[in-house]
Amino acid sequence: MRADLIAGKTKILYVAPESLTKEENVTLLRDVKISFYAVDEAHCISEWGHDFRPEYRRIRALVDEIGRLPIIALTATATPKVQSDILKNLGIQDAAVFKSSFNRPNLYYEVRDKVDVEKDMIRYIKQNPGKSGIVYCLSRKKVEEIAQLLCINGIKARPYHAGLDAKTRAENQDAFLTEEINVIVATIAFGMGIDKPDVRFVIHYDIPKSIESYYQETGRAGRDGLEGHCIDYYSYKDIQKLEKFMQGKPVAEQEISRQLLGEVVAYAESNQCRRKLLLNYFGEDYPADNCGSCDNCVHPKPLFDGREQMSLVISLIEALPEHFKIEHLANILVGNPTAMVKSYRHDELPFFGKGKPRSEKFWCTVIHQGLILHLLEKEIESYGLIGVTAKGREFLSSPYELKMVEDRVFAGGGEPDEEEDEEAAAANAALKGGGGAGDPVLLSMLKDLRKDMARKLKLQPWILFGDPALDDMSILYPITVEELKGCQGVGEGKARKFGPEFVSLIKKYVEENEITRPDDFIVKSSPSKSANKIFIIQSIDKCMSLEDIAEAKNLEMDELMSEIEAIVATGTSLNLNYYIRENLDEDIVEEIYDYFREEAASDSVADAIAALGPDYDEMEIRLVRIKFLCEIAS
Numbered sequence: 001m002r003a004d005l006i007a008g009k010t011k012i013l014y015v016a017p018e019s020l021t022k023e024e025n026v027t028l029l030r031d032v033k034i035s036f037y038a039v040d041e042a043h044c045i046s047e048w049g050h051d052f053r054p055e056y057r058r059i060r061a062l063v064d065e066i067g068r069l070p071i072i073a074l075t076a077t078a079t080p081k082v083q084s085d086i087l088k089n090l091g092i093q094d095a096a097v098f099k100s101s102f103n104r105p106n107l108y109y110e111v112r113d114k115v116d117v118e119k120d121m122i123r124y125i126k127q128n129p130g131k132s133g134i135v136y137c138l139s140r141k142k143v144e145e146i147a148q149l150l151c152i153n154g155i156k157a158r159p160y161h162a163g164l165d166a167k168t169r170a171e172n173q174d175a176f177l178t179e180e181i182n183v184i185v186a187t188i189a190f191g192m193g194i195d196k197p198d199v200r201f202v203i204h205y206d207i208p209k210s211i212e213s214y215y216q217e218t219g220r221a222g223r224d225g226l227e228g229h230c231i232d233y234y235s236y237k238d239i240q241k242l243e244k245f246m247q248g249k250p251v252a253e254q255e256i257s258r259q260l261l262g263e264v265v266a267y268a269e270s271n272q273c274r275r276k277l278l279l280n281y282f283g284e285d286y287p288a289d290n291c292g293s294c295d296n297c298v299h300p301k302p303l304f305d306g307r308e309q310m311s312l313v314i315s316l317i318e319a320l321p322e323h324f325k326i327e328h329l330a331n332i333l334v335g336n337p338t339a340m341v342k343s344y345r346h347d348e349l350p351f352f353g354k355g356k357p358r359s360e361k362f363w364c365t366v367i368h369q370g371l372i373l374h375l376l377e378k379e380i381e382s383y384g385l386i387g388v389t390a391k392g393r394e395f396l397s398s399p400y401e402l403k404m405v406e407d408r409v410f411a412g413g414g415e416p417d418e419e420e421d422e423e424a425a426a427a428n429a430a431l432k433g434g435g436g437a438g439d440p441v442l443l444s445m446l447k448d449l450r451k452d453m454a455r456k457l458k459l460q461p462w463i464l465f466g467d468p469a470l471d472d473m474s475i476l477y478p479i480t481v482e483e484l485k486g487c488q489g490v491g492e493g494k495a496r497k498f499g500p501e502f503v504s505l506i507k508k509y510v511e512e513n514e515i516t517r518p519d520d521f522i523v524k525s526s527p528s529k530s531a532n533k534i535f536i537i538q539s540i541d542k543c544m545s546l547e548d549i550a551e552a553k554n555l556e557m558d559e560l561m562s563e564i565e566a567i568v569a570t571g572t573s574l575n576l577n578y579y580i581r582e583n584l585d586e587d588i589v590e591e592i593y594d595y596f597r598e599e600a601a602s603d604s605v606a607d608a609i610a611a612l613g614p615d616y617d618e619m620e621i622r623l624v625r626i627k628f629l630c631e632i633a634s
Contacts, residue, residue: 005032017044017055020062029066037063039090042073043212046085047256060090071095076219077212080283102282107221107228109274110295111267114235116468116488118146121203122153124231125183131200132176135185136217138206138242146205147185157183160190188213197224204232209242210260211267211281234268236326236368258378266372269365271301271405306404307395309355309366310375314388314396316351317376323385330355330363334606337614347614360606369404438474442509446470449505453498462602463632464498465490477517479507489569533567536560543578561622573630580623592616592624596632603629 004010005028019025037059039045045056063071073086087093112120125133135150137143140161150157158172158181176184177196184190202221208214214232222228242261246254267277274294276286290297316329331338332346335353346352355363367386370376375392378385388396447470454461465473465487472487484495484503510517532553539549550560568574580589595612596603608621 002028008033017053017059021055021058026062026065034067034069036070036072039071039073040075042075042086042090043078043082045073045089046078046082047253057089063090077216077282079212079281082212083283102215102279102284103275103286104219104222104228105293106225107218107230108293109218109230109232109278111232111234111274114233114238117205117233118149119488121205121233122150122155124201124203125150125155126153128200128229130182132179132196132198133183133201133203134190134199134217134220135183135203135205136208137185137187138209140187142205143185143187150183150185155183156181157185160184160186162187188217195223196220198226199223200227201229201231204230207232207234207238207242207264207268209257209264211263211278212260214264214267215278215282232268236265236364239265262371265368269368269372269405271296271303271403273297301405303403303405306366306369306402307399309358309363309404310370310402311396311399312351312354313363313366313370314375314392316349316354317386317388318393318396319349319351320346323387326364326367326386327360329367329386330360333363334358334360334610335614336360336606336609336618337616338618342614353610356610366404369402373402438471439477439515440474442477442506443470443474445505445509446473446502449501453501459632460597460600462600465494465502466602473502473506477506477510477515479503479510479517491569491572493573533563536563536567537572537574540564540574540576546579557619561619564626565622568626568629574626575630576623576626580627584620584623588616588620589624589627592621593628596625596628 005013015025039059044053046052071090071092073090078086083097087095135146137146140163143159143161147157147159158175160169160172172184175181199221202218204214204217208217218230221230239261246257263281267274270277273286273291274296275291279286292298312333313329316332317323328340331341332349332352333355335356337347341347367376370392371378374389375395377387377389450461450464450470454464466489468488469490476486478484478486480503481495481499484490484499485492535553536549546557546560550557555563564574592608592612595608599611600608603625605618605621605625608625609616609618612621
């Protein structure tokens with residue numbers, strides 16, 4: 001290569017900035033006739049770019065050392081701030097700037113709640129057979145898990161990440177390009193320079209770290225100008241995980257990352273046209289009010305005037321002598337007497353329970369939107385704690401209309417009242433975000449059947465099947481008890497106990513209306529997940545204490561309880577009576593049990609805490625709820 005360079009045979013030389021810094025390479029290039037320098041992925045120069053690499057900052061000094069010549073800088077994702085940084089750092093402030101539109105009119109942008117995400121993703125991919133797609137995950141471990149899960153469920157997929165050896169990466173990439181497989185599951189290591197024009201969907205299993213990353217990764221869809229569907233699964237818990245990764249880094253770096261992440265939250269939670277938001281972020285105006293090709297334009301979210309709710313949040317924060325995280329504030333407002341709330345005696349505040357009957361998720365959403373509107377702020381030094389800005393105090397003294405996105409779950413976090421009228425039921429279904437996709441006539445018939453059976457059995461309707469299960473029945477049309485187990489929250493016991501009447505109704509409906517049933521969307525678990533659950537089930541069968549089980553699997557108690565609740569939700573019955581007898585007072589168990597049997601409108605723990613009052617600990621309620629579900633509702 002050296003000989004070709006010196007002889008002038010090499011026309012284009014690609015050099016990584018990390019290699020360019022080596023003294024022997026600088027010495028070599030001084031003796032070569034160079035026409036000009038092209039800096040690709042130039043956004044990496046800027047600390048405000050989504051992929052900042054310090055070596056890029058040294059390019060100008062190295063160019064000066066090798067020999068100053070014309071420079072061109074290229075990038076597909078640079079905000080006005082990053083563009084300015086590129087010009088300044090390379091010393092080309094007077095250079096001509098050429099910008100094409102950031103708009104990709106053939107791409108459809110959609111943000112979905114990260115609920116039952118594996119099932120939703122598998123359903124989407126199976127509904128688009130033969131189409132090529134990319135699934136992006138933030139960690140290598142998750143890439144491997146999702147690739148395995150897709151394969152187990154009959155989807156041709158392979159993983160791609162920097163932890164794989166070069167040969168495997170090349171083979172998996174080639175398999176995707178030659179359509180031997182349909183889906184590549186990858187970290188951001190995949191895609192640089194990939195020129196596959198017919199990628200039909202890009203799914204973000206995990207929220208990206210910045211809008212630039214998101215735009216670049218979604219930009220790999222529909223490069224032929226045809227269909228491209230971009231789905232982003234969003235959960236604020238993912239944001240919190242990314243925030244935790246920032247801790248320990250320099251404050252300035254935390255500040256930049258926090259602001260970039262804040263833009264992602266604003267994008268995900270906004271009710272505005274997503275195309276308008278994306279283009280505005282890159283300094284481009286989108287003139288139309290409705291792009292007709294994003295979920296917010298095609299399916300507008302319900303809005304409400306949130307000035308009263310925002311004022312309540314700000315008043316609470318201002319009344320506290322110390323600052324706290326989002327979840328703690330939400331727990332105070334809904335009247336949730338967690339251990340932390342009790343330890344600070346915040347259950348004695350006049351604000352405790354002032355936010356009922358709204359859910360904890362609703363108040364978290366209000367606080368998130370307060371951050372987006374800069375009425376609230378997260379403190380950098382005391383990471384994650386919420387404070388009020390000067391703008392927020394001005395708002396509190398003189399509130400004005402705030403158009404906010406309505407919470408997409410029921411106010412109390414549970415199922416709707418069985419006696420609500422059809423119009424209210426439809427509205428609630430829209431709020432949940434999961435309704436409306438199935439057969440509305442069948443759904444109505446299933447709800448009537450559930451109501452009739454519940455009256456005969458003297459049980460609350462939700463105990464038979466929750467609304468998510470009925471929604472799935474109206475989509476999947478299960479006609480056997482075995483198929484019924486593919487619906488959300490329906491396990492072996494529940495399917496066998498309550499299912500025959502439902503599948504009989506569905507079978508008759510399918511035959512009378514000559515309905516073609518969809519493919520099976522039962523999600524099969526990967527062995528690693530199953531092994532973890534098997535250990536928990538076997539340990540409970542041996543009457544091991546939950547503390548010992550948690551320690552054996554390196555889990556917090558809350559994480560173990562979530563695992564147990566997930567096992568029970570699938571219909572597996574667990575006998576925790578041994579643990580409950582040792583740790584809970586008999587009278588408390590009886591009162592909580594009676595609440596779920598006779599009063600509860602759903603199995604919501606938040607509703608139970610609100611209804612039972614501060615004398616009952618959340619862990620007590622969760623344990624008795626599991627006992628009830630296993631004995632009565634499974």
